[in-house]
């Protein structure tokens with residue numbers, strides 16, 4: 623693994639230049655620049671209120687930027703509406719599980735596959751996603767997402783019948799069914815037990831090995847160290863450190879931001 627993936631010469635999948643999001647006088651994100659190179663898992667760590675979720679919101683165009691530039695594959699998308707992000711092949715999962723309770727696992731994942739084609743095709747002549755769910759056809763993208771997330775056997779289950787960890791995996795599967803080039807994950811292991819966390823970490827690393835670029839926001843620093851290739855640390859809306867995960871969590875500014883807590887097996 624390279625400790626300095628940003629030094630590679632290929633075009634970043636995602637680049638942020640001097641990104642800022644201010645809410646009145648609150649500088650939630652204040653001048654963040656980063657480059658995400660293809661096929662790596664990136665993480666953002668930082669204490670509560672440091673701006674991590676706001677940054678994800680800006681990247682996914684759900685939160686209005688105050689200034690800065692967003693580039694995907696080298697092209698600006700700062701004015702692309704969030705509904706068109708699937709077309710860019712950017713997918714995300716949310717802090718809270720957002721599965722539709724009245725649809726089974728297969729149908730929930732189908733929504734991901736349909737969101738991409740819906741975003742691409744605005745002719746209005748196609749059946750709605752709900753009409754297609756009632757039909758017999760299952761997209762190859764859905765079959766593939768179920769295989770990659772090891773959800774085989776759960777296809778007919780409803781969300782309320784699944785453990786929290788499995789619901790989270792369905793969320794990841796729904797995002798994968800969009801065939802993303804960049805997957806953004808907001809606290810994917812929140813509320814999980816240790817074995818569920820390890821399972822998600824393994825899944826994300828498998829997806830990385832298949833070439834999927836990922837950006838992860840997570841409170842569990844040990845999980846970030848075990849999972850990420852490269853970590854950004856935020857505090858008060860700004861980046862205070864970046865690099866190989868072990869180095870970043872030992873950085874004095876990062877340690878101070880977390881009020882003296884220490885991580886790492888040998889820290």
Ligand SMILES: Nc1ncnc2c1ncn2[C@@H]1O[C@H](COP(=O)(O)OP(=O)(O)OP(=O)(O)O)[C@@H](O)[C@H]1O
Pocket residue numbers: 645648649650668669670671672673674675676677
């Ligand atoms: N819509 C909003 N209006 C005003 N202030 C906001 C808004 N959203 C976030 N903030 C503020 O911006 C700052 C950054 O919040 P944000 O949720 O991005 O941090 P975070 O690092 O994701 O925190 P956590 O780890 O607790 O989720 C905080 O001071 C927060 O109160």
